[in-house]
Amino acid sequence: MNVCVVGSGAREHALALACARTADVVVTPGNPGIRGRSPEGHTLESSAAPPEEIEADLYIIGPEAPLVAGLADRLRGLGGLVFGPGADGARLEGSKAYMKELAAAARVPTARFAVFERPDDALAHLRAAVGPYVIKTDGLAAGKGVLVTSDLAAAEADVVAKLSGEAFGVAGRRVVIEEALVGREASLLAVCDGEHALALPVARDYKRALDGDLGPNTGGMGACSPVTFVEDKVVGEAMDRIVLPTLGELRRRGIDYKGVLYAGLMLGDDGPRLVEFNVRFGDPETEVVLPRMEGDCTGLLAAAAGGRVPDAVACAPTAAVCVVAAAAGYPVNPRCGDSISGLDAAGAVAGVTVLHAGTRRDADGVLRTDGGRVLAVTAVAPTIAAARERAYEAIGAVEIEGVQYRGDIAVSERVGSTG
Numbered sequence: 001m002n003v004c005v006v007g008s009g010a011r012e013h014a015l016a017l018a019c020a021r022t023a024d025v026v027v028t029p030g031n032p033g034i035r036g037r038s039p040e041g042h043t044l045e046s047s048a049a050p051p052e053e054i055e056a057d058l059y060i061i062g063p064e065a066p067l068v069a070g071l072a073d074r075l076r077g078l079g080g081l082v083f084g085p086g087a088d089g090a091r092l093e094g095s096k097a098y099m100k101e102l103a104a105a106a107r108v109p110t111a112r113f114a115v116f117e118r119p120d121d122a123l124a125h126l127r128a129a130v131g132p133y134v135i136k137t138d139g140l141a142a143g144k145g146v147l148v149t150s151d152l153a154a155a156e157a158d159v160v161a162k163l164s165g166e167a168f169g170v171a172g173r174r175v176v177i178e179e180a181l182v183g184r185e186a187s188l189l190a191v192c193d194g195e196h197a198l199a200l201p202v203a204r205d206y207k208r209a210l211d212g213d214l215g216p217n218t219g220g221m222g223a224c225s226p227v228t229f230v231e232d233k234v235v236g237e238a239m240d241r242i243v244l245p246t247l248g249e250l251r252r253r254g255i256d257y258k259g260v261l262y263a264g265l266m267l268g269d270d271g272p273r274l275v276e277f278n279v280r281f282g283d284p285e286t287e288v289v290l291p292r293m294e295g296d297c298t299g300l301l302a303a304a305a306g307g308r309v310p311d312a313v314a315c316a317p318t319a320a321v322c323v324v325a326a327a328a329g330y331p332v333n334p335r336c337g338d339s340i341s342g343l344d345a346a347g348a349v350a351g352v353t354v355l356h357a358g359t360r361r362d363a364d365g366v367l368r369t370d371g372g373r374v375l376a377v378t379a380v381a382p383t384i385a386a387a388r389e390r391a392y393e394a395i396g397a398v399e400i401e402g403v404q405y406r407g408d409i410a411v412s413e414r415v416g417s418t419g
Helices: 010-019 064-068 071-077 087-094 096-105 119-128 152-163 232-252 286-292 297-306 343-347 384-395
Strands: 002-007 024-029 043-046 058-061 113-116 133-137 146-149 175-179 182-193 197-199 208-210 214-217 222-225 258-268 271-278 319-326 352-356 359-361 367-369 373-381
Touching (some): 002 010, 010 286, 010 352, 010 373, 064 071, 071 087, 096 175, 096 232, 113 119, 152 175, 197 232, 222 286, 232 258, 232 271, 286 319, 343 352
Antiparallel strands (some): 133 175, 182 258, 222 319, 258 271, 359 367
């Protein structure tokens, strides 16, 4: 089978490696790390060609923006088998206000919310509320459009910056203000065929830039799987109360959702509640979920795209930890163009795979930073502690001027609020 993966980051790199166990893979536009052959002998390559010009038996769309823009619809219109929702289903991530309305219609347990387009109305709502305050851009913001704060003045400033277009342009000209949910966060990725869904191993994402869950929100500074405080019965409850009712509501609206439905969960005393939906594989969760899955990843995603997910997925009795190496200045003003070295030493650590997230290679062959999140260093081992030790040994070998990464991935299990 020939697979085309759309995207260029570490998530797409991880997808390519997983699919290359059983298929030849082309990634568009890909990155400098995607090349060669898999251990099973299948080809891995990057291509500058648009996905519509690549012949494949299966198309897997990684990022949210092309999904929201209708790429899956266009590929299906050309006769392709596509893993990823059409524009109608991708609206779940393209508009947080729409997501909240649909979740309410499906009776999914989630935070109370209100939607605003006028600053005066939003400010009046904030001043009548009790913190912490959760303010989200309605549109896509690369994982950086959420502010959680107990400081009313900071919340007011954020609302004004978003609604004026200063902070996120048109994506922020409507905001969702929610109550803060308190508990422990986890990420549940479910493979959906339009009617049925199959839960993949649960992961935990570390969104904040600094140790101790401090600093601004980012696209994700690391992840781990399994998550020690998430039991099987909690996963079952989340599927029954959140994922499956959402698929049912989508069907009632005439939407055939084939792809990943990512449910960000807050686990509290009253059970799992929905923080947000994403309509694609999470990043960096994918980097720790896929290495733990056994069997044919390509076959699983092709089956879902074709209309029927299997009843179960095999998961290895292992643990995975991913630590993200970010560029100087990330997430506010990441610096590009710094040279990268030490990847051979990092990749030589047992159980470690170095995934490229934001890199480019000069004409002279020098690998350089080309984005905020530069590398995702993922380690697999029998236990979380061993995987964490390997990941940090490997990332310590990477040399990038001004590199930054969190030192507490897979350690902190603190109770937090919606982020």
